[in-house]
Amino acid sequence: MSVTLAIGAGGKETEEFVERFILPLFKLKSLGGVGLEEMEDGATIPIGDGKHVVISVDNYTVNPPFFPGGNIGKLAATGSLNDVAVMGAEPKAMFDAIAVEEGFPLKDLKEIIKSMADVLNSMNVALLGGDTKVMPKGSLDKITIATVGIGIAEEPLLTLDRAEPGDKILVTGPVGDHGATILALQFGIKVETLKSDVRPVWPAVKALREALGPDLKSAKDPTRGGLAMALNELAERSKTTVFLDESKVPLRPQVKEYAEMLGVEPFALASEGQAIFVVKGGREEEALEVLRKAGFEEAAIIGEVRKGRPGYVISKTPVGGLRILEKPIGELVPRIC
Amino acid sequence: MSVTLAIGAGGKETEEFVERFILPLFKLKSLGGVGLEEMEDGATIPIGDGKHVVISVDNYTVNPPFFPGGNIGKLAATGSLNDVAVMGAEPKAMFDAIAVEEGFPLKDLKEIIKSMADVLNSMNVALLGGDTKVMPKGSLDKITIATVGIGIAEEPLLTLDRAEPGDKILVTGPVGDHGATILALQFGIKVETLKSDVRPVWPAVKALREALGPDLKSAKDPTRGGLAMALNELAERSKTTVFLDESKVPLRPQVKEYAEMLGVEPFALASEGQAIFVVKGGREEEALEVLRKAGFEEAAIIGEVRKGRPGYVISKTPVGGLRILEKPIGELVPRIC
Numbered sequence: 001m002s003v004t005l006a007i008g009a010g011g012k013e014t015e016e017f018v019e020r021f022i023l024p025l026f027k028l029k030s031l032g033g034v035g036l037e038e039m040e041d042g043a044t045i046p047i048g049d050g051k052h053v054v055i056s057v058d059n060y061t062v063n064p065p066f067f068p069g070g071n072i073g074k075l076a077a078t079g080s081l082n083d084v085a086v087m088g089a090e091p092k093a094m095f096d097a098i099a100v101e102e103g104f105p106l107k108d109l110k111e112i113i114k115s116m117a118d119v120l121n122s123m124n125v126a127l128l129g130g131d132t133k134v135m136p137k138g139s140l141d142k143i144t145i146a147t148v149g150i151g152i153a154e155e156p157l158l159t160l161d162r163a164e165p166g167d168k169i170l171v172t173g174p175v176g177d178h179g180a181t182i183l184a185l186q187f188g189i190k191v192e193t194l195k196s197d198v199r200p201v202w203p204a205v206k207a208l209r210e211a212l213g214p215d216l217k218s219a220k221d222p223t224r225g226g227l228a229m230a231l232n233e234l235a236e237r238s239k240t241t242v243f244l245d246e247s248k249v250p251l252r253p254q255v256k257e258y259a260e261m262l263g264v265e266p267f268a269l270a271s272e273g274q275a276i277f278v279v280k281g282g283r284e285e286e287a288l289e290v291l292r293k294a295g296f297e298e299a300a301i302i303g304e305v306r307k308g309r310p311g312y313v314i315s316k317t318p319v320g321g322l323r324i325l326e327k328p329i330g331e332l333v334p335r336i337c
Numbered sequence: 338m339s340v341t342l343a344i345g346a347g348g349k350e351t352e353e354f355v356e357r358f359i360l361p362l363f364k365l366k367s368l369g370g371v372g373l374e375e376m377e378d379g380a381t382i383p384i385g386d387g388k389h390v391v392i393s394v395d396n397y398t399v400n401p402p403f404f405p406g407g408n409i410g411k412l413a414a415t416g417s418l419n420d421v422a423v424m425g426a427e428p429k430a431m432f433d434a435i436a437v438e439e440g441f442p443l444k445d446l447k448e449i450i451k452s453m454a455d456v457l458n459s460m461n462v463a464l465l466g467g468d469t470k471v472m473p474k475g476s477l478d479k480i481t482i483a484t485v486g487i488g489i490a491e492e493p494l495l496t497l498d499r500a501e502p503g504d505k506i507l508v509t510g511p512v513g514d515h516g517a518t519i520l521a522l523q524f525g526i527k528v529e530t531l532k533s534d535v536r537p538v539w540p541a542v543k544a545l546r547e548a549l550g551p552d553l554k555s556a557k558d559p560t561r562g563g564l565a566m567a568l569n570e571l572a573e574r575s576k577t578t579v580f581l582d583e584s585k586v587p588l589r590p591q592v593k594e595y596a597e598m599l600g601v602e603p604f605a606l607a608s609e610g611q612a613i614f615v616v617k618g619g620r621e622e623e624a625l626e627v628l629r630k631a632g633f634e635e636a637a638i639i640g641e642v643r644k645g646r647p648g649y650v651i652s653k654t655p656v657g658g659l660r661i662l663e664k665p666i667g668e669l670v671p672r673i674c
Contacts, residue, residue: 001443008437008471017469021447025454028463031430035465043465045430045487047384055392057485058468059434063476093368093382097396097483099436100345102671106338110358117362126365128372128380131395131483132354134345136671139400139478144470146434146483148394150382334439334473 005331010224011268012327015039034087039233040159041083041220042149050155056083059146063335065112067181069195072145073112075272075337077119078198079223080149085202086219086275088158088209089151091123097131097146104142112143123200158205158219160237160278167217167305168284169234169242170277172204172291173197173298174250175227179269180258183333187262194254199273207294208277208287215280216287222276223337225328226268230276231303231313232327241308244315244325248302267315268328270336278305342668347561348605349664352376371424376570377496378420378557379486387492393420396483400672402449404518406532409482410449412609412674414456415535416560417486422539423556423612425495425546426488428460434468434483441479449480460537495542495556497574497615504554504642505621506571506579507614509541509628510534510635511587512564516606517595520670524599531591536610544631545614545624552617553624559613560674562665563605567613568640568650569664578645581652581662585639604652605665607673615642 006013018039023029029036033044033052042056060076070078081091096116100109120127128150156162177197184191201221208216218238222230227249235242251266259266279287284301291299308314315325343350355376360366366373370381370389379393397413407415418428433453437446457464465487493499514534521528538558545553555575559567564586572579588603596603616624621638628636645651652662 003437003439003441003443003446003471005439005471005473008469014469018467021450022464022467025451026464027454027458028461030465031463035463036467043430043432045390045465047390053382053384053390055432055465055485055487057432057434057466057483059436059470059483061436061470061472093380095380095392095394095485097394097434099396099398099481100340102340102342104340106340109340113358114362117364121364124365126368126372127359127363128367128382128392129394130355130359130373132345132351133396133398133481134340134342134668134671135398135478135481136342139672140481141472141476144436144472144477144481146394146396146468148392148432148485150392331471334471335476 005334009331011229012329034157034159042087044157052153052157054084054087054089054151054153056080056149059144060337061144061335062182062337064185065143067185067196068191070198071112071115072143073115074119075198076145076147077116078200079272079337080147081125082201082221084149084151085205086158086221087153089153091125091149091151091202093126093128093150094120095129095148099133099135099140100143101140102134102137156214160218160220160234162217163234163238163240163278163305165240165305165307166281167278168281168301169303170284170287171300171302172201172274172296174252175222175271175274176255176266176269177252178272179226179333179336180255182336183262184258186333197271197273201275203294204275204291204296207290211290212279212283212287215283216277218278220276222274223270223272226270228265228267228325228328235313236311239310241306242303242313243306244303244313246315247318248300250298250300342671346668348566349666371494371496379424381494389490391421391424391426391488391490393417393486396481397674398481398672399519399674401522402480404522404533405528407535408449408452409480410452411456412535413482413484414453415537416609417484418462419538419558421486421488422542423495423558424490426490428462428486428488428539430463430465430487431457432466432485436470436472436477437480438477439471439474493551497555497557497571499554500571500575500577500615500642502577502642502644503618504615505618505638506640507621507624508637508639509538509611509633511589512559512608512611513592513603513606514589515609516563516670516673517592519673520599521595523670534608534610538612540631541612541628541633544627548627549616549620549624552620553614555615557613559611560607560609563607565602565604565662565665572650573648576647578643579640579650580643581640581650583652584655585637587635587637604662609674
């Protein structure tokens with residue numbers, strides 16, 4: 001038995017790997033806040049007065065490291081800060097741990113670090129520390145960057161278990177741009193009219209929190225495993241049925257086209273600059289307006305939380321049929337993020 | 338210009354890289370606690386009442402991943418928790434981010450994760466989250482693990498700038514065992530009587546803190562760059578001269594022998610289970626006794642902090658001559674930790 005790509009794909013096999021090989025081994029899995037077992041985007045350490053330090057860690061291995069819309073540095077910084085933001089925390093600090101291959105062009109490394117800095121500087125986030133390891137030529141293909149995002153949140157945290165029947169689901173914009181871009185590049189398809197959507201989602205979280213208060217229930221960024229994985233996690237954690245109206249999901253024609261050409265589910269393609277939000281039913285139009293005003297002009301209401309078989313995502317196709325939208329299985333795109 | 342192994346070696350070139358290519362780019366480098374510019378083992382976020390959340394991040398790339406005395410899992414968990422401990426913080430939580438090559442034996446991955454769990458379970462540290470990425474065959478040589486250690490510390494933090502002339506320097510035990518072991522393995526030398534010293538140093542920090550209070554000034558684990566780098570950082574950060582008595586430094590004959598055979602400075606070899614401590618002059622014998630009682634039986638008093646040219650380490654050789662112990666230059670052993 002050996003390690004397969006699917007274990008790292010962020011879908012069903014990743015979950016099974018964590019449940020079988022990680023969760024049973026560790027005695028302590030929380031410090032009283034959100035911990036390992038919740039499998040949220042980040043974990044939290046309560047520090048009193050209803051405040052939490054929110055921490056999220058991810059290792060970015062995207063290949064190629066430079067792509068339309070950004071590079072691995074922009075992605076690594078944005079990704080971990082987004083994971084913190086969707087817990088309801090204002091991003092405050094970051095750490096990075098770079099592994100780079102001996103012989104990697106120094107100017108490329110500088111550009112990557114510059115892109116990380118641009119993200120942090122634009123959001124007033126501090127870089128508190130880092131680590132750079134150089135691996136001998138041939139032992140690493142180019143570069144990987146692990147980043148740690150740190151934020152401070154006040155309760156309620158925007159965890160998925162807060163969603164209830166009657167709540168509505170919104171997305172900030174078109175899904176799958178990042179995944180389709182990297183997929184196309186890896187298949188040698190020239191990408192001209194499409195680019196990664198990588199961008200911070202904190203402005204969306206902030207605007208909604210301020211406008212809706214506790215009626216903003218949950219948030220999640222649909223990265224590895226895409227919208228399909230994010231909605232399945234929402235259904236599981238909130239023990240509800242999630243209903244998705246596919247005709248309402250913003251999806252660029254190019255993304256649809258690439259997905260069809262390559263035989264993949266477009267809703268399983270990663271976004272790196274979108275978030276999905278669950279808001280109390282009745283406040284969805286207001287939430288939409290707030291998102292648009294905050295610069296997320298392509299935001300849309302895409303579904304709702306329903307009573308029913310817990311843990312299922314029922315998806316209405318554009319022609320009106322119903323299907324179960326499953327968790328992605330296998331590895332669509334290795335090194336997508 | 339391309340990336341060299343020396344940039345990741347933790348010595349002079351690493352410092353220059355950070356000073357030239359990282360520090361100038363990031364606007365915010367602290368949240369009011371210890372930040373990026375201090376270049377300590379970890380950074381801190383003040384949370385009021387003189388308390389700090391202490392965080393440290395490192396990416397472990399050691400090759401081979403299994404070695405006498407441990408494996409990359411034990412090393413990655415111990416390493417980041419040690420970095421937190423030497424700031425004066427009790428380790429409380431960890432995150433991990435694994436990158437592993439497709440086809441890596443699953444049983445080896447399980448053993449590595451089991452070793453991480455053993456370290457955490459023995460120290461009552463929670464695993465709060467993690468990330469596993471699988472890289473296609475040929476794009477990563479085996480496995481790397483980035484870990485985030487998190488602890489809570491009360492002031493005073495054990496930062497290097499607290500050292501003053503008159504203070505004494507102790508080490509918990511023989512230095513260089515980890516570095517010599519990995520070095521020998523990488524050179525194809527059979528390692529029979531030597532093993533990595535990888536172990537948690539928190540018990541030593543805890544015992545000294547309880548016994549000495551604020552008279553325990555500073556602590557540091559001499560990992561990449563070894564004792565030579567650690568003492569140079571101490572001298573620089575405290576703006577003092579550090580005096581080392583080489584005849585007092587515990588050093589196994591095998592480590593000395595390997596170092597001579599391979600032409601490297603033994604004091605530049607990494608330890609992964611030792612700490613150096615600075616204590617107020619006059620309390621060093623008591624500190625030594627405390628360390629021995631806490632299980633660090635080979636601890637020793639190895640030097641002192643003096644007035645003089647700031648930033649220099651003056652080292653008395655076993656035959657009585659004086660030399661300047663420089664920061665390590667170049668890369669002794671790639672993928673040593």
